[in-house]
Amino acid sequence: MSGVWGWFGGGAAQKKKDSPKNAILDLRAQLDMLQKRERHLENQMAEQDAIARKMINTNKNAAKTALKRKKAHEHSLEQTQSQMGSLEQQINAVESANINKNTLAAMERASEAMKQIHGKLTPEKVDETMDKLREQNALSEEIVSAITSNHIGEPIDEDELENELESLQQEALDEQMLKSGTVPVSDSINRMPAVANGEIKGKPAAIEEDDEEAELRKLQAEMAM
Numbered sequence: 226m227s228g229v230w231g232w233f234g235g236g237a238a239q240k241k242k243d244s245p246k247n248a249i250l251d252l253r254a255q256l257d258m259l260q261k262r263e264r265h266l267e268n269q270m271a272e273q274d275a276i277a278r279k280m281i282n283t284n285k286n287a288a289k290t291a292l293k294r295k296k297a298h299e300h301s302l303e304q305t306q307s308q309m310g311s312l313e314q315q316i317n318a319v320e321s322a323n324i325n326k327n328t329l330a331a332m333e334r335a336s337e338a339m340k341q342i343h344g345k346l347t348p349e350k351v352d353e354t355m356d357k358l359r360e361q362n363a364l365s366e367e368i369v370s371a372i373t374s375n376h377i378g379e380p381i382d383e384d385e386l387e388n389e390l391e392s393l394q395q396e397a398l399d400e401q402m403l404k405s406g407t408v409p410v411s412d413s414i415n416r417m418p419a420v421a422n423g424e425i426k427g428k429p430a431a432i433e434e435d436d437e438e439a440e441l442r443k444l445q446a447e448m449a450m
Contacts (some may be wrong), residue, residue, distance in 0.1 A: 245323040248319050248440065249319050253316060255312055256309060256313065258310045259305050263302060263305050266305060269295075269298045269300065274291070274292075277289075277292045
């Protein structure tokens with residue numbers, strides 16, 4: 226049964242598929258036969274030419290007959306070469322047609338493959354998908370922003386931070402004054418004697434104020450350094 230099916234179905238299809246190949250093989254076989262005939266005729270012509278040259282002085286009739294045969298061979302050679310040219314053109318034509326057929330078949334298969342790949346895909350669906358992707362990316366950015374902007378734990382008191390910062394600055398200033406051998410302004414002011422109710426003994430008040438002003442300017446100059 227399979228043999229019958231191959232004869233009526235698959236065999237015929239395979240034969241049709243191999244038809245260009247078989248045609249080219251037949252044409253090339255015929256061309257090969259003509260090429261052999263061409264070489265044979267050329268040899269015959271060379272042989273008759275040699276006979277004519279040999280008999281030209283001794284037997285003119287034999288020389289003339291040899292030339293006639295040479296001319297006949299030349300005519301056959303021209304026909305053979307013309308047939309060879311036609312066969313070569315036909316081989317090129319069949320090969321080109323077969324290449325065109327195979328190229329077109331390959332392009333048709335590529336078209337079908339692209340059709341299957343695209344399926345029901347359309348530019349509108351692509352735009353819709355891209356819009357959804359943009360929405361999801363925007364949502365992702367919002368989620369990240371929400372996570373990073375909301376701190377976990379008790380809020381920090383900014384006033385407390387400012388007070389602590391001022392305290393650290395004062396400690397650093399006091400340490401710098403101690404290393405330079407001077408007394409900070411705040412300590413000098415704290416160490417100044419309190420004004421008594423009675424009469425102040427020692428230097429006059431104006432002189433003491435000048436000394437204090439000089440000391441303050443000295444401290445300010447050291448702090449500026």
